[in-house]
Amino acid sequence: MKRTIELLKDNNLLKIIDEEVDIDLEMAHIAYIEVKQKDSKALLFRNPVSKRLNKKFNTPVLMNVFGSYEATKLIFEKEPDTIAAKIEELLHMKPPRDFWGKLEMLKELFDLKTVFPKRVNSKAQAQEIVKKNIDLFELPILKTWSDDGGAFITMGQVYTQSLDGQKQNLGMYRLQVYDKNRLGMHWQIHKDSAHFFSEYKKAGKKMPVSVAIGGDPLYIWCGQAPMPNGMFELLLYGLIKEKNAILVKSKTNPIYIPSDSDIVIEGWVDPSKEEIEGPFGDHTGYYTLKEPYPVMDVTCITMKKEPVFQATVVGKPPLEDKYMGWATERIFLPLLKTTAPELIDYRMPENGVFHNLILAKMKSCYPGHAKQFMHAFWGVGQMSFVKHAFFVNDDAPELDNYEDISDYICDRVSVDNILISEGVCDALDHASPNACYGGKLGVDCTKDNVRYPKKDILEDKELLDIISSKISDIKSLCQYKTHTKTPICVFGVKKSQNIKEIYEKLKEFKRHLKLLVFVDIDKNDVTNPYMLIWRVVNNIDAKRDIFLQTEYIGIDATNKSKKDGYDREWPDDTDCDQEVLKSLIKRELISNNKELLKYYYV
Ligand SMILES: Cc1cc2nc3c(=O)[nH]c(=O)nc-3n(C[C@H](O)[C@H](O)[C@H](O)COP(=O)(O)O)c2cc1C
Incomplete structure (x- = not known):
C-alpha cells in the first residue's frame, strides 16, 4: 500500500487529508463525491477517528485507489487491452511450424512460469505483528451508509480453499463486523466460496478463511474478477504482473495469503451457524436487505508494522468500481469470445x-x-x-x-x-x-428490418398537456430519440393505479408514442438520461414490467409493492446523509458543487 501511495502521489493522483475524519459516513461520503468528479483522485485519510467508538486510529485509510482510468492502468502496469491481447494469444496458441516458431512458443511458455503463485516459508511483512488478543474495533473499519447494519470491511480479499485443500479461491466480498472477533461472510449463493462452504457444511467441518487487506491493489481486482469456478484468481495476478504472487501460510489456519498484505484477519467459519447480515448500501445504488450469512470466528490478526487500511464505497454510479469493472470488461473479452x-x-x-x-x-x-x-x-x-x-x-x-x-x-x-x-x-x-x-x-x-410509419412527434409541453389532462397520475415527461424509429417518452408519475392500466389508457395517443418508460416522479428527473438508465435497468423485471404490443412498448420502472404483485420488500436508494454533507462542506472537505450533487442524485 505504501508503494501504491507513492505511485499515486508521483502521478498527481492522490489527495492527502490530514483533518480528522470520522469512519462513520464522513469518509465514505467524501470518497463517494470525489469519484464523481472529472479528475478524481485517490484519498489518503491520515487521521481517522470514530465518535461512535470514541477513538483515534493510528492506521491511515486509503480509498478510491482505482478512482480513475489513469490510476487503474498504473496498478495494472499496462493497458487492460494489452492484457486481453496476451490472453487471446495464449488461447489461440497453435503448434509451432518451424524452429523460430518453437523458440517463440518456448518464450510464451517460459513467461507462463510466473503465473503460478509461489508458497514460501520466509518471514512475511504481512506477519510482522501478530495479535492473538483480537479486537476488530482497533481497525478503522468504515460504516459507509446511514442505514447500514454496522461497519463493513469493503475491500477485503477473502481467501478460501476446498474441503480437500486442492482448490484455492480469492473472492472480494464485503464483511460485516458483528463484534470484536466476529465477521459476516457475504459470499453470495453463486460464488466460489459459497460452493466451498457447502462442502464443509455437508462434511460438518469448520472452514478456514483468511481475509487480507492491502498489499498490491491488483489482488483486490483479481478478487472481483469472474474467473471460472475452480481457478485461483492469483493466476491472473501472475499473468498480468509477469511475476508470481508470493504467498505465506496464515498463523492459525492452513490458508495461504500474499506476503505483502497490510493486514490479515484469520479465522474459521462454523458451518452450523449463520447470522443476519446487512442491510448494506450496495453497488446497485440500493440497500441490500437483511439476510442470513455465515460467520467467521477470528483467531488471529497479523499486520505490517505500519499498515494502511484499504476501503471503498459502493452506491449510485459512477464510483471506484466503474474503473475496476472497465478493466474486467476489457480483459475478459477474449474469454467470452471462446463461447x-x-x-x-x-x-x-x-x-x-x-x-x-x-x-x-x-x-x-x-x-x-x-x-x-x-x-x-x-x-x-x-x-x-x-x-x-x-x-x-x-x-x-x-x-x-x-x-x-x-x-x-x-x-x-x-x-x-x-x-x-x-x-x-x-x-x-x-x-x-x-x-x-x-x-x-x-x-x-442486428437487422435493419423495422418497417412502420414514423410517429407523429409533438413538443414535450403539448404532449404533456393533452396526456395529463386525461391521466392525472402523469406529472412530467421528456422525449428522447424522436428522430429514430423508436422515439422514447419517459413519464414521471405519481402512481395511484397500476402502470399497466396507465399504459393501456395511453393507447389513444399511440400515433405519438412508441416506447413508453414510466418512473416515479419522486427521486427521478425525467431530463437526466444518465440516472434514468441507472433507475430503469435496476427497477425492472423483464417478464413483469415490459409490455409488448406492435409498435407500442411499455416499461414500468417505478418502485413496486404488493399492489403490483410484488411480494418482497422493496429496498431504499442509498442516499447521502444531508447533515453529514453539510458538515463536510462547512469544513471544506468537499466542495459545494450543487450541479454535480443534483446530477448524481447525491
Ligand atoms: C466493490 C465490490 C464489492 C463486492 N461485494 C461482493 C459481496 O459482498 N458478495 C459477493 O458475493 N460478491 C461481491 N462482489 C462481486 C465478487 O467480487 C465477484 O463476483 C467475484 O468474481 C467473486 O469471486 P468468486 O467467483 O471467486 O467467488 C463485489 C465486487 C466488487 C467490485
Whole structure:
C-alpha cells in the first residue's frame, strides 16, 4: 500500500487529508463525491477517528485507489487491452511450424512460469505483528451508509480453499463486523466460496478463511474478477504482473495469503451457524436487505508494522468500481469470445450497474444468431447475471459512442426482435419477483428490418398537456430519440393505479408514442438520461414490467409493492446523509458543487 501511495502521489493522483475524519459516513461520503468528479483522485485519510467508538486510529485509510482510468492502468502496469491481447494469444496458441516458431512458443511458455503463485516459508511483512488478543474495533473499519447494519470491511480479499485443500479461491466480498472477533461472510449463493462452504457444511467441518487487506491493489481486482469456478484468481495476478504472487501460510489456519498484505484477519467459519447480515448500501445504488450469512470466528490478526487500511464505497454510479469493472470488461473479452466466437466487442455502461445492461457487437452470420448469443451469455458463469442485453451488428457505431449507438439501436427495436426469457439473477437484484431468479431481456438489433410509419412527434409541453389532462397520475415527461424509429417518452408519475392500466389508457395517443418508460416522479428527473438508465435497468423485471404490443412498448420502472404483485420488500436508494454533507462542506472537505450533487442524485 505504501508503494501504491507513492505511485499515486508521483502521478498527481492522490489527495492527502490530514483533518480528522470520522469512519462513520464522513469518509465514505467524501470518497463517494470525489469519484464523481472529472479528475478524481485517490484519498489518503491520515487521521481517522470514530465518535461512535470514541477513538483515534493510528492506521491511515486509503480509498478510491482505482478512482480513475489513469490510476487503474498504473496498478495494472499496462493497458487492460494489452492484457486481453496476451490472453487471446495464449488461447489461440497453435503448434509451432518451424524452429523460430518453437523458440517463440518456448518464450510464451517460459513467461507462463510466473503465473503460478509461489508458497514460501520466509518471514512475511504481512506477519510482522501478530495479535492473538483480537479486537476488530482497533481497525478503522468504515460504516459507509446511514442505514447500514454496522461497519463493513469493503475491500477485503477473502481467501478460501476446498474441503480437500486442492482448490484455492480469492473472492472480494464485503464483511460485516458483528463484534470484536466476529465477521459476516457475504459470499453470495453463486460464488466460489459459497460452493466451498457447502462442502464443509455437508462434511460438518469448520472452514478456514483468511481475509487480507492491502498489499498490491491488483489482488483486490483479481478478487472481483469472474474467473471460472475452480481457478485461483492469483493466476491472473501472475499473468498480468509477469511475476508470481508470493504467498505465506496464515498463523492459525492452513490458508495461504500474499506476503505483502497490510493486514490479515484469520479465522474459521462454523458451518452450523449463520447470522443476519446487512442491510448494506450496495453497488446497485440500493440497500441490500437483511439476510442470513455465515460467520467467521477470528483467531488471529497479523499486520505490517505500519499498515494502511484499504476501503471503498459502493452506491449510485459512477464510483471506484466503474474503473475496476472497465478493466474486467476489457480483459475478459477474449474469454467470452471462446463461447461466442463472432463476438467483436461488448460494453457494460457504468450507469447500467454491470450485469443490468450490456451492449454487444457481433458479426451476425445466420438467422437467430443474436438470439443464440443471448442464450450463450445467459449460460456462462457470472455473465448469466446479465438482465438486459442489446446485440448490434458489425456495421454499428463504436459501443462507447452512446449517442450514435443508441440511435442505431432505436432504429432497430421492434416487438419481433425482442426476446423475453428468465434465468439466474445476481443476488443483489431487487426487481425480480424471486431472489436470484427473474426475467431477462434480449434485443436483437442486428437487422435493419423495422418497417412502420414514423410517429407523429409533438413538443414535450403539448404532449404533456393533452396526456395529463386525461391521466392525472402523469406529472412530467421528456422525449428522447424522436428522430429514430423508436422515439422514447419517459413519464414521471405519481402512481395511484397500476402502470399497466396507465399504459393501456395511453393507447389513444399511440400515433405519438412508441416506447413508453414510466418512473416515479419522486427521486427521478425525467431530463437526466444518465440516472434514468441507472433507475430503469435496476427497477425492472423483464417478464413483469415490459409490455409488448406492435409498435407500442411499455416499461414500468417505478418502485413496486404488493399492489403490483410484488411480494418482497422493496429496498431504499442509498442516499447521502444531508447533515453529514453539510458538515463536510462547512469544513471544506468537499466542495459545494450543487450541479454535480443534483446530477448524481447525491
Ligand atoms: C466493490 C465490490 C464489492 C463486492 N461485494 C461482493 C459481496 O459482498 N458478495 C459477493 O458475493 N460478491 C461481491 N462482489 C462481486 C465478487 O467480487 C465477484 O463476483 C467475484 O468474481 C467473486 O469471486 P468468486 O467467483 O471467486 O467467488 C463485489 C465486487 C466488487 C467490485
